[in-house]
Amino acid sequence: MADQRTHARHGDKVVYQTDFPADHPEIGPEKIGVLLLNLGTPEGTDYWSMRRYLKEFLSDRRVIEANPVFWQLLLNTVILTKRPKSSGQAYASIWNEEKNESPLKTITRDQADGVQTILHQRFGEGIIVDWAMRYGYPRTEDAVNDLMSKGCRRILLVALYPQYAAATTATAYDHAFRALMKMRWQPSIRTVPPYHDEPQYIDAVVRSIHDHLADLSWEPEVLLTSFHGLPKRYLMAGDPYHCQCAKSSRLIRDALGWPKERVKLCFQSRFGREEWLKPYTDETIAELARQGVKNLAIVSPGFAADCVETLEELNMQGRETFLENGGENFTFIPCLNAREDSVGLIADLVTRELGGWVEPRALAAGNARRAAG
Numbered sequence: 001m002a003d004q005r006t007h008a009r010h011g012d013k014v015v016y017q018t019d020f021p022a023d024h025p026e027i028g029p030e031k032i033g034v035l036l037l038n039l040g041t042p043e044g045t046d047y048w049s050m051r052r053y054l055k056e057f058l059s060d061r062r063v064i065e066a067n068p069v070f071w072q073l074l075l076n077t078v079i080l081t082k083r084p085k086s087s088g089q090a091y092a093s094i095w096n097e098e099k100n101e102s103p104l105k106t107i108t109r110d111q112a113d114g115v116q117t118i119l120h121q122r123f124g125e126g127i128i129v130d131w132a133m134r135y136g137y138p139r140t141e142d143a144v145n146d147l148m149s150k151g152c153r154r155i156l157l158v159a160l161y162p163q164y165a166a167a168t169t170a171t172a173y174d175h176a177f178r179a180l181m182k183m184r185w186q187p188s189i190r191t192v193p194p195y196h197d198e199p200q201y202i203d204a205v206v207r208s209i210h211d212h213l214a215d216l217s218w219e220p221e222v223l224l225t226s227f228h229g230l231p232k233r234y235l236m237a238g239d240p241y242h243c244q245c246a247k248s249s250r251l252i253r254d255a256l257g258w259p260k261e262r263v264k265l266c267f268q269s270r271f272g273r274e275e276w277l278k279p280y281t282d283e284t285i286a287e288l289a290r291q292g293v294k295n296l297a298i299v300s301p302g303f304a305a306d307c308v309e310t311l312e313e314l315n316m317q318g319r320e321t322f323l324e325n326g327g328e329n330f331t332f333i334p335c336l337n338a339r340e341d342s343v344g345l346i347a348d349l350v351t352r353e354l355g356g357w358v359e360p361r362a363l364a365a366g367n368a369r370r371a372a373g
């Protein structure tokens, strides 16, 4: 990628030129890359696809904070022999058959397309939006290299997690930084902070709740705000995730104007035997039903996109648990996904973080100036 007009290479000899050409391609149109990052997903629901995905995921030391020698032994002998099958069945029940991919992938792509459209309108063609995953495909490293090769000398990384956790946000950014470590010519980098208490995020979640409930013939007595769990140990070690989830839940309740007893915070998707953040979603659902709650709604504001943890664990298993324990009406409120206000939210977060790199239309103007010499 090094330029061709300030020097000429002949084998291992270089002829230097002293004058810098005004129309040099590397100071030509400068582009900005925006890279949306989500968790990742298997390529198929069969044993080996699931195993590859789970091995990469569960070998991440930001996710599993345990003695690595002990953990790899347990992972390779026990977990990776059993879990690919059971998780594969869960994925198969929600698979996007038309595209032959998991919903998380379909939705993340749709979000990126939507954000690209808005940013093109705001800033012109000098912004390239792409998306990648922490585990599996598309790979973060490939996306970073691809943006660089398209002329993006600045890249904004956007972890699609409203609440910060080392197991999600930090590892997504780490992974991009690891890609940079291999690059001779690195782009400049920025990262988007968590947005758990951004009014626009809270409004979008609340609007999605109102829209969904408006189509029902019944009203929920209780709304569960269910977030992905985390080992309690990680909270004790200083992870802000629990507090950010609690704040999002409270802000959603305030915006709804509902009383405290009607909106509850809980944590789903436990993994392994140690204690995770409480209260647990599955136990809360069963308890509420046993206490006589007949009408229950669940929203999952920590997931930017629907995935196996919402579509299967909440909408299928959670529903079953509620009905089995005496509940009557259950509804799952879909994640923000590629709704117009969701894509608008991501585009606005990005626009704010681009401040100083670009102002509306400034990129186009700068490029026009450069083109004029």
Ligand SMILES: C=CC1=C(C)c2cc3[nH]c(cc4nc(cc5[nH]c(cc1n2)c(C)c5CCC(=O)O)C(CCC(=O)O)=C4C)c(C)c3C=C
Residues within 6 Å of the ligand: 039, 040, 041, 042, 057, 063, 064, 083, 087, 102, 104, 161, 165, 167, 168, 228, 229, 230, 231, 241, 269, 271, 302, 303, 306, 307, 308, 309
């Ligand atoms: C110790 C294990 C795990 C921790 C810690 C963890 C944290 C965590 N995860 C998400 C978001 C998602 N997790 C998803 C799936 C998933 N998570 C784990 C384990 C831990 N997650 C596993 C093993 C799996 C795979 C599915 C399974 O086998 O049960 C997903 C869904 C991906 C998809 O393709 O649909 C998301 C999203 C967060 C936000 C988080 C901590 C805050």
Ligand SMILES: [Fe+2]
Residues within 6 Å of the ligand: 228, 269
């Ligand atoms: Fe997870």
Ligand SMILES: [Fe+2]
Residues within 6 Å of the ligand: 242, 243, 244, 246
């Ligand atoms: Fe907390």
